[in-house]
Amino acid sequence: MSGAADSEADETLSALPQQGEREVETTLRPRKLAEFVGQPRVREQLELVLESARRRGVPPDHVLLSGPPGLGKTSLAMIIAAELDAAIRITSGPALERAGDLAAMLSNLAEGDVLFIDEIHRIARPAEEMLYLAMEDFRVDVVVGKGPGATSIPLEIAPFTLVGATTRSGALTGPLRDRFGFTGQMEFYADDELDRVVRRAAMILGIEIDAEGSAEIAGRSRGTPRIANRLLRRVRDYAEVRADGRITREVTRAALEVYDVDELGLDRLDRAVLGALVRSFGGGPVGVSTLAVAVGEEPATVEEVCEPYLVRAGMLARTPRGRVATAGAWEHLGLRPPPDYGRTEQSSLFD
Ligand SMILES: Nc1ncnc2c1ncn2[C@@H]1O[C@H](COP(=O)(O)OP(=O)(O)OP(=O)(O)O)[C@@H](O)[C@H]1O
Numbered sequence: 001m002s003g004a005a006d007s008e009a010d011e012t013l014s015a016l017p018q019q020g021e022r023e024v025e026t027t028l029r030p031r032k033l034a035e036f037v038g039q040p041r042v043r044e045q046l047e048l049v050l051e052s053a054r055r056r057g058v059p060p061d062h063v064l065l066s067g068p069p070g071l072g073k074t075s076l077a078m079i080i081a082a083e084l085d086a087a088i089r090i091t092s093g094p095a096l097e098r099a100g101d102l103a104a105m106l107s108n109l110a111e112g113d114v115l116f117i118d119e120i121h122r123i124a125r126p127a128e129e130m131l132y133l134a135m136e137d138f139r140v141d142v143v144v145g146k147g148p149g150a151t152s153i154p155l156e157i158a159p160f161t162l163v164g165a166t167t168r169s170g171a172l173t174g175p176l177r178d179r180f181g182f183t184g185q186m187e188f189y190a191d192d193e194l195d196r197v198v199r200r201a202a203m204i205l206g207i208e209i210d211a212e213g214s215a216e217i218a219g220r221s222r223g224t225p226r227i228a229n230r231l232l233r234r235v236r237d238y239a240e241v242r243a244d245g246r247i248t249r250e251v252t253r254a255a256l257e258v259y260d261v262d263e264l265g266l267d268r269l270d271r272a273v274l275g276a277l278v279r280s281f282g283g284g285p286v287g288v289s290t291l292a293v294a295v296g297e298e299p300a301t302v303e304e305v306c307e308p309y310l311v312r313a314g315m316l317a318r319t320p321r322g323r324v325a326t327a328g329a330w331e332h333l334g335l336r337p338p339p340d341y342g343r344t345e346q347s348s349l350f351d
């Protein structure tokens, strides 16, 4: 496999948004809860939260949306605002470096607005502390002046609903987490749900696709709508250039062969992680930082982007002592696990 093919596959399968993808993502974003495919639990819970608030005529409790990239957290945040007929103000944890930035946003909110903070686990400490009071009492303390003469002026803000999104709810501090009235835990999508995502996107983009074609794309999308939509566009390219424009199973298979997407939808990084785990560490257990160094990646990327799907695909187990490859991982790499594998130290770790 050449390096170029590697990086291409990498981008095709990354759950993170790629350059220039924002626009098409906006086109494909569901606008209403009813249009939002999958996540039946979160959807039902949210429906109740929103409907009850609507009936009482108050802004709903603050909502935290948690889950791996590309599962629809931003889409849901916008849907929440749309369902409430409310304006949405959008910012992100890294953008709120100074408490003053947050104070300005908060004091500009109108009653019932939705404030969406993406990557809320990356919010700086002073802004986070300001958020506590804002979430609880709809108040901010603005500090005026410096040194001994500084005074703090309490400022009322309009009742609003905070929607936070995070790929790492574990990285949130307890006090912040406790101030959300509802946490929606986003799960990976089932194949039939992704199939609906693909068919919906094909319709919006005017792509002709048959049932087998969309099922094939769905099955290789790592449980992630963002990847499903991206694979659809890459298969569309192939269909237009090398076939008659229509997406069938054969066209999909041939296209994904070109893009180096395997049947499980694993990408270069996934395979590198599994490969290192199996070949360099005998299947583990090994710490995530060590594993990340072995594949030349940030531990956070391995942990947040790569691992959740490997765990779900039954390739990797997270244990208190480190990461462990399952027998299935060896087999997926075309290797045979050692004869006693799974019956020795690792087996007790799978529990
Ligand atoms: N339930 C869904 N139904 C249809 N399309 C969806 C759904 N969820 C996500 N998508 C599609 O996937 C794309 C990515 O979703 P979104 O940006 O909401 O994910 P995210 O969880 O916010 O990702 P990140 O963690 O990277 O911010 C959207 O543009 C949308 O087209």
Ligand SMILES: [Mg+2]
Pocket: 073, 074, 075, 118, 165
């Ligand atoms: Mg998002």
